[in-house]
Amino acid sequence: MARRRLQGLRVLLTGASSGIGFCMAKQLTLAGAQVLVTARRKDRLDRLILQTRDQHGTLQAIAGDLTCAAHRQRLANWCQDNWHGLDVLVNNAGAGAIGPFEQADVDRLRKVMEIDFFAPAELTRLCIPLLKQGTRPAILNIGSVLAHRAVPNKSEYCAAKFALRGWAESIRVELSPLGIEVLMVSPSTTRSEFFDALVDTHPDTKSRSAGSMSPQRVAELALKALVHSKRDMVLSLGGKALVAMGRWFPRMTDRFLASTVKTRNDSN
Ligand SMILES: NC(=O)c1ccc[n+]([C@@H]2O[C@H](COP(=O)([O-])OP(=O)(O)OC[C@H]3O[C@@H](n4cnc5c(N)ncnc54)[C@H](OP(=O)(O)O)[C@@H]3O)[C@@H](O)[C@H]2O)c1
Numbered sequence: 001m002a003r004r005r006l007q008g009l010r011v012l013l014t015g016a017s018s019g020i021g022f023c024m025a026k027q028l029t030l031a032g033a034q035v036l037v038t039a040r041r042k043d044r045l046d047r048l049i050l051q052t053r054d055q056h057g058t059l060q061a062i063a064g065d066l067t068c069a070a071h072r073q074r075l076a077n078w079c080q081d082n083w084h085g086l087d088v089l090v091n092n093a094g095a096g097a098i099g100p101f102e103q104a105d106v107d108r109l110r111k112v113m114e115i116d117f118f119a120p121a122e123l124t125r126l127c128i129p130l131l132k133q134g135t136r137p138a139i140l141n142i143g144s145v146l147a148h149r150a151v152p153n154k155s156e157y158c159a160a161k162f163a164l165r166g167w168a169e170s171i172r173v174e175l176s177p178l179g180i181e182v183l184m185v186s187p188s189t190t191r192s193e194f195f196d197a198l199v200d201t202h203p204d205t206k207s208r209s210a211g212s213m214s215p216q217r218v219a220e221l222a223l224k225a226l227v228h229s230k231r232d233m234v235l236s237l238g239g240k241a242l243v244a245m246g247r248w249f250p251r252m253t254d255r256f257l258a259s260t261v262k263t264r265n266d267s268n
Pocket residue numbers: 014015016017018019020021038039040041042044064065066067091092093094095096115142143144145186187188189190191192193194195197215
């Protein structure tokens with residue numbers, strides 16, 4: 001399949017105030033795309049506007065909470081009024097949570113599902129009519145390696161990312177006759193603000209992982225997946241190893257993950 005050109009592409013990108021989304025917004029505008037970004041922290045979006053001012057593309061921002069239906073509608077209306085369509089929707093905004101399921105407040109599961117699953121699914125529903133008017137349209141979902149193999153003490157996040165992946169797999173086939181591609185990129189641990197913004201998680205909680213990637217690198221690989229229409233991509237070697245191990249040796253993987261929980265002295 002021919003490469004997708006980023007220049008001139010009309011992109012709606014969520015979660016652009018930090019981490020992977022912030023880097024993707026910068027890389028997209030550098031490549032000449034027209035980008036509408038969103039997140040709750042307006043000051044961060046203003047900083048992004050300043051940093052992308054002299055690039056080839058354009059960047060507009062609308063601050064708001066994606067778990068709010070009125071905000072999602074505002075974003076779709078903006079695309080209709082200003083672009084009369086949309087080429088790419090990037091569902092990137094998300095948040096995690098860490099800690100044993102039994103001990104969590106009942107709200108934690110719902111909050112994580114709201115931002116990691118319901119918000120992107122409902123934003124996509126609003127954007128499908130716009131994408132139908134787009135050029136080589138695509139929906140790019142930022143998943144997680146934990147959408148492929150779940151780990152302990154992140155049950156809410158794993159559930160939400162598994163849901164996102166299952167939903168994406170289903171609408172990929174539904175939307176294919178309309179020419180709308182559904183892509184998914186699954187990073188492993190990324191050095192963003194993700195672990196400072198965990199939902200209903202004790203502030204001292206730490207997440208351990210064998211390695212990590214920079215948000216710049218994850219953004220580069222995600223845009224590469226968009227350019228080459230990669231349908232479902234796990235980004236890191238460690239992530240690929242965990243997925244393969246879980247698939248071929250599920251019991252051994254359970255035992256291995258259980259041993260990592262037992263040896264931890266933090267509250268993960
Ligand atoms: N970091 C990792 O280790 C890792 C690993 C695998 C996958 N991922 C996935 O990568 C994506 C980006 O995460 P990141 O690592 O870049 O983390 P991050 O730096 O914390 O960025 C998360 C983004 O989501 C936005 N967001 C969160 N809740 C929101 C809400 N209710 N409404 C609107 N925007 C909201 C945040 O903006 P505001 O706070 O300003 O609203 C921020 O821009 C997420 O989907 C995450 O699940 C991350």
